[in-house]
Amino acid sequence: MGRWRPPPPQSSPYITAAGFQALQAELKGLWERRAGVTKHLAAAAAEGDRSENAEYIYRKKELREIDRRIRYLQKRLPALKVIAQAPADVERVYFGAWVILEAEDGSTQVHRIVGADETGGERNHLSVDSPLARQLLKKTPGEEVVVKTGHTSRRYRLLEVTYEPPPHGRR
Numbered sequence: 011m012g013r014w015r016p017p018p019p020q021s022s023p024y025i026t027a028a029g030f031q032a033l034q035a036e037l038k039g040l041w042e043r044r045a046g047v048t049k050h051l052a053a054a055a056a057e058g059d060r061s062e063n064a065e066y067i068y069r070k071k072e073l074r075e076i077d078r079r080i081r082y083l084q085k086r087l088p089a090l091k092v093i094a095q096a097p098a099d100v101e102r103v104y105f106g107a108w109v110i111l112e113a114e115d116g117s118t119q120v121h122r123i124v125g126a127d128e129t130g131g132e133r134n135h136l137s138v139d140s141p142l143a144r145q146l147l148k149k150t151p152g153e154e155v156v157v158k159t160g161h162t163s164r165r166y167r168l169l170e171v172t173y174e175p176p177p178h179g180r181r
Contacts, residue, residue, distance in 0.1 A: 021126035
């Protein structure tokens, strides 16, 4: 059996203005970091035998990872569509909305629906492509959604929708 896997489904091209700026800053930082890595790589290459030179091997791998991310960002950034303003109907859940949900056990969760490229570090960011976000789209406060994942399903009630960040206590 081979290792071939079908490509993952294409993620949505939407991103918030803050997320777009963060990706641009990451790309700029990667170019600056790449310059330093190439300088160290050249110094390691000058030391002689490259087959047993750990510094050379490490820097080569680091450079490969940086170049991979740079290539991805250079292809992805022009394809993204920046959503900078709230929709006309702010009572419904759309891209960029902050939602407050109540789970079956009575606990509350706060999430922001953002693009797939923004979901890395923030725990309360929810990709628009996720099953929960897809169920929440176009819902209004008071409505319930059921999210099925595998053999389990969870029920949530939408308590609040806002397009401004909630106060720090509710984040």
